[in-house]
Amino acid sequence: MEYAIQATDLSKSYGxxxxxxxxxxxxxxxxxxxxxxxxxxxxGSGKTTLLxxxxxxTEPSEGRxxxxxxNIYNGTGLDLQRLRREKIGFxxxxxxxxPFLTAKENVLLSLELIGIFGRQADAxxxxxxxxxxxxxxxxNLPEHLSGGERQRVAVARALANNPAIILAxxxxxxxxxxxxxxxxRLLRKVSKEQGTAILVVTHDTRMISEVDGVIRLMDGxxxxxxxxxxxxxxxxxx
Amino acid sequence: xxLAIKDxxxxxxxxxxxxxxxxxxxxxxxxxxxxxRGVILDSATIIQATGADLWVVEKDWLGPFVEISxxxxxxxxxxxxxxxxxxxxxxxxxxxxVERPFRPTPLMKFMYMNTVIGTRTMVRPGWMAIxxxxxxxxxxxxxxxxxxxxxxxxxxxxxxSHYEIVADVRTGLQIGERIRMGDFDYTVVGLTKNMxxxxxxxxxYATLDDAQNILFEADPDLLRNIRRRTxxxxxxxxxxxxxxxxxxxxxxxxxxxxxSLVNAVAVKVKPGVPVETVxxxxxxxxxxxxxxxxxxxxxxxxxxxxxxxxxxxxxxLILLVIxxxxxxxxxxxxxxxxxxEIAVLKLLGTQTRxxxxxxxxxxxxxxxxxxxxxxxxxxxxEPYFPRRVVATRGDVVQMLVVITVIAVLAxxxxxxxxxxxxxxxxxxx
Ligand SMILES: Nc1ncnc2c1ncn2[C@@H]1O[C@H](COP(=O)(O)OP(=O)(O)O)[C@@H](O)[C@H]1O
Ligand SMILES: [Mg+2]
Numbered sequence: 001m002e003y004a005i006q007a008t009d010l011s012k013s014y015g016x017x018x019x020x021x022x023x024x025x026x027x028x029x030x031x032x033x034x035x036x037x038x039x040x041x042x043x044g045s046g047k048t049t050l051l052x053x054x055x056x057x058t059e060p061s062e063g064r065x066x067x068x069x070x071n072i073y074n075g076t077g078l079d080l081q082r083l084r085r086e087k088i089g090f091x092x093x094x095x096x097x098x099p100f101l102t103a104k105e106n107v108l109l110s111l112e113l114i115g116i117f118g119r120q121a122d123a124x125x126x127x128x129x130x131x132x133x134x135x136x137x138x139x140n141l142p143e144h145l146s147g148g149e150r151q152r153v154a155v156a157r158a159l160a161n162n163p164a165i166i167l168a169x170x171x172x173x174x175x176x177x178x179x180x181x182x183x184x185r186l187l188r189k190v191s192k193e194q195g196t197a198i199l200v201v202t203h204d205t206r207m208i209s210e211v212d213g214v215i216r217l218m219d220g221x222x223x224x225x226x227x228x229x230x231x232x233x234x235x236x237x238x
Numbered sequence: 239x240x241l242a243i244k245d246x247x248x249x250x251x252x253x254x255x256x257x258x259x260x261x262x263x264x265x266x267x268x269x270x271x272x273x274x275r276g277v278i279l280d281s282a283t284i285i286q287a288t289g290a291d292l293w294v295v296e297k298d299w300l301g302p303f304v305e306i307s308x309x310x311x312x313x314x315x316x317x318x319x320x321x322x323x324x325x326x327x328x329x330x331x332x333x334x335x336v337e338r339p340f341r342p343t344p345l346m347k348f349m350y351m352n353t354v355i356g357t358r359t360m361v362r363p364g365w366m367a368i369x370x371x372x373x374x375x376x377x378x379x380x381x382x383x384x385x386x387x388x389x390x391x392x393x394x395x396x397x398x399s400h401y402e403i404v405a406d407v408r409t410g411l412q413i414g415e416r417i418r419m420g421d422f423d424y425t426v427v428g429l430t431k432n433m434x435x436x437x438x439x440x441x442x443y444a445t446l447d448d449a450q451n452i453l454f455e456a457d458p459d460l461l462r463n464i465r466r467r468t469x470x471x472x473x474x475x476x477x478x479x480x481x482x483x484x485x486x487x488x489x490x491x492x493x494x495x496x497x498s499l500v501n502a503v504a505v506k507v508k509p510g511v512p513v514e515t516v517x518x519x520x521x522x523x524x525x526x527x528x529x530x531x532x533x534x535x536x537x538x539x540x541x542x543x544x545x546x547x548x549x550x551x552x553x554x555l556i557l558l559v560i561x562x563x564x565x566x567x568x569x570x571x572x573x574x575x576x577x578x579e580i581a582v583l584k585l586l587g588t589q590t591r592x593x594x595x596x597x598x599x600x601x602x603x604x605x606x607x608x609x610x611x612x613x614x615x616x617x618x619x620e621p622y623f624p625r626r627v628v629a630t631r632g633d634v635v636q637m638l639v640v641i642t643v644i645a646v647l648a649x650x651x652x653x654x655x656x657x658x659x660x661x662x663x664x665x666x667x
Contacts, residue, residue, distance in 0.1 A: 034571050057585065058587070085587025096582045096664050100248030105239060112239055113587055141248070157586075 002069060004165045004197030004218040005054055006030045010063035012049050012220075023049040024060070031165065034190040036198045038207060041217035048169055050217065054199065055088055055167045056080045068164045084103040085113040089125045089158030089196075091151070091168035097142040104129065104138040110160035132186065143172060148179040155186060161210045165197040166190070184210045241583075241592065242599035245576070253604065256568050260608030261615065263561040264637055268616040268629045270554040274547050276626035281436035281538040284377070285531050287388040290327070290504035291513050292536050297525040302502035303375075303436060304332050304537045309526065311446075311498035317465050320519055320545050322511035327383035328500040330449035333439070334419050335373040338410075342368060349624060374409055375435040376419065376442045378449020387443045393428030393605040400444055404428040406440035420452045436538035450498055558640065565608070565641065566648035573652030580656050581664045593656065598649040605645035609638050 004194060012024040023046045031037055039047050056072060065072045067087055095138060097106045107125040111117075116124060129135040134145075142150055149182040151171055158166045168187065172180030184200070188210045191198045198234040200211070208214060214222045246253045284303070285293075292307070293302065294317060301307025311328050318326040342350065347368075379385035379395055387404045393413040396402045403424045405411040408431075416423045424444065433441040444452070472487040505528075507516050517528040529537070539547070563661050573580075576597075583593050613634040620627045 052662060055585070081584075081587050081589065083587075084585070088587075090585050092582075092664055094664075096578070098579050098582060100241075100245045100579070101239075105244065108239060109241075109588075110586060113589075 002033070003030045003066065004033045004068060005199075006066040007050075007054065008064045008066075010050070010053060010060045010065070012046070012053060012058065013061045015097070023220050024053070025215075026063070027220075029222070031199060033164070033197050034191050034195040035212045036188055036200065036210070039199060039201045039217065040203065040205075040214055045217040046224040047217055049220075051167050051169050051201060052164070055090060056084050070177055083099050085110075086161060088163045089161065089163035089166040091154045091158050091166060091171045093170040094232045097150060097153055097157070099142050102118065102139050102141055103134060103145065103149075103156075106142070106153060107157050107160050111155050114161045119149045124160070125156075128159055129153070129167075130198075131159075134157045147175050148182065151175065151179075151183045152186065155183070158189050159190060159194065161198070162194075163196060165199065167182075168198065168200045170201050170203065172204060172207065176205070177206065180204060180207065192238040194230065240341050240599070241395065241596040246600060246603070249572075252572075253600075256572075257604050257607045260561070260565055260568070260604060260641075261611030262349055263564060264558070264609050264612030264641065265615040265619075267554055267557050267561060268433060268612055268633055268637060269619070269623075269627060271633050272552055272616065272620060272627035272629035273623070273625070274550050274554070275628045275630070276623075277543060277547055278535075279538065279544065279628055280434050280438055282309040282535045283432065283434055284375075284436075284441065285534045285538075287433060288327075288329075288385050288531075289505050289506060290384060290531060291507040292505040292517055292520070293531065294505060294520055295501070295529065296325075299527065300537050302329060303534070305539065307452065307501055307505070307527075308499045311450075311500045313524065313526075314500070314503045316523070317503055317505060317520055318524070320516065322508050322516045322519070324508040325384055325506040327385045327413050327503050327504045327506075328386045328446060329504055330376075330378035330446055330453055331501045332376045332378075332449060332453040332497075333373065334376050334442070334452060335371045336419070337370060338372045340368060340370055340372070343562065346624065347624060369532075372409065373437075374406075374440045374442050375437075376403075376444050376449050376452055378444045378446040378453075380446045384506060387428070387430040387433065387441075389430055391431050393426070395428055396445060397427070400448055401425060402427045402445070403448075404430055406433045406442070407431045408434065409439035409442065411442075414511045419534055420636065422448075422451065424448065427476045428507040432626075436543065436624070446500070447607050451499070453499075453501075474491065541543055550563065562640070562644040565601075565605060565644050565653070568604065569597075569645060569648035570652045570655070571598060573597050573649075573656055577656065577659050578664055581659045581661050584659065585661045585664065590657075594649075597652050597656065598646065601645040601649045601652075602642055605641040609634065609641050613637070 007029050008110060010024050010027040011022070014021045014023055018167065027050060039050065043049055049058065053060045056067075059073050072080070072083070097103070098109065101109060104125050107128055108121050111121040111124055126135060126138065129138050132155055134149050134152045134156070135151070136151055137145055142153070145153065154171070166187075172183050175183060184207045187198050187200060190196055200207075294313070296307035296309050297483060299305050299307035314326045314328040332617060342348050350366065350368055354361075354363060357366070367474075377385065381399075387395065390404065391407065393404070396404055401422060401424050403426055407429050410416065411426045413426055413429060415426045417426070418424075430441070430443070435441060466519035469487040473483050505516065505520070507513050517530070520526055520528050580593055613629070616629050620629070
């Protein structure tokens, strides 16, 4: 079965000499389409760094990333920006919707970036907002949405380009448990129904019930990869 | 979807206030330019309206406006007959003032007060008191020759040979009104406009004869002088016939008194004839000095006038630099405020050029709107200035170019800052 994303021996160091920080030390992981994984670990363990490398924002110091089978950091100067807008969806802690665009326009922008315009884009944006149950807020600016609504719109935006993988960095951290869980369930639904691979960084152990597996990081190393809920185990390191 | 427009819509208040700020600064820059041009145009008004190519004045005098030059009126016949001369017109000019209760408009009063308050220290209040007399320049011309009023906006031109005048509307005189100049009363029969001397004093047109009367009446010393000088010259020359010398001298001084003097002869050169050739010809013929019209205007912009223009121009440049810095700063801070959104846009994979376009479009749009607003305000306020203010479309275009360049430069700086944005800054910690 094809992997949505596959990382092999990922290492990342910041700085040099005695100020060098090894944020990641040989991480291996795979996520298949439709799988929802949580990344957990204490602060500073390398969760964001891992997400940035998988999200084509930061180059790893060592190792390989295959995105839908395509070797990303192979030194041939791929258009990462383009790959990002076509294959990856981001969800951030504070949703980070563009504040000067309405909920719908935020989704439209992502559609535009992959070349969908006009009526077709309009229909798709509304469809996504309806899917995430925020269609009635389509014309509102983010500042007029509640935190939960914002994250729903952010999920809609992340889905707009029909990504191979959605990367979410602590999307529930700014929400209360109730709303956090509801966003997690939404991601669960998205991964099952849309077949999107999703990686969620979270601190909240109560979210574990919603995911297919947990990738635990400690000082840049994977300490455990629990894929018990999934019929096929994701590969774990060494 | 145009990101710049959406962002402006969101920050509408900030954008509008910033644009108004830019517009007001540019209005001032445009106004100062207009003031400078106004002074220059005022200096050229009479010269241009006359349509003369050359101005013949008394030898070595900077006449006829800057200094009083005098030459016999009948010289113009000889000049008229010279090769290459299309027309020669004798002109008499006199500065005249009439006492008149000056009724300043509230705006004018405010401007006086404002000036007094603004220069409170070192300037005595009386120095800037509102004057009670109206000063103007009387231009006497031979009807039918050049030098008369270029347009009549009300009433008619001068038809009688005496006691009729055409006044500039700025004198405040009405048609039918009579004013006394010298020994006689003159009736306003027509009004002209935009005719002022380089001193900004409005013009009154009269016939040459009338102007000469006013001129000599205003200067009885001159008459006495002419009489005495002529008498002495004749006395010296007539020593061979001592008995005759005294009556001869008396006779001569009488004649001299009756010689009509003018201040200048305005000359129009035939098409195709070099102006310099005609000028040399006239200077060779008599002891006269001939100026081109350009030189005439240039002379009127001497001294205080010229230095004030240089000061204002410098001030305008300083203001423009300030405007540039402010517009630059506004553009830059507009971008700084959006760094987070720019980081998100980058993470979403937005094309870099699209992000740059957003920054650039906002800056340029603000510059354009600001300039248009400034220009509109400038044009609307021109009539309320005490002296002529003339900004042109060319000024606005020039301003648009300068402001666009500044906006682009500021955007480039802002964009350089934006490229340094770490997309990580919006990810969780
Ligand atoms: N740009 C950077 N420069 C230097 N060190 C960094 C940088 N980004 C992260 N680090 C370090 O790398 C380690 C992992 O950070 P991070 O991936 O943000 O962890 P987490 O998201 O799990 O809290 C931390 O020790 C952090 O200080
Ligand atoms: Mg983190």
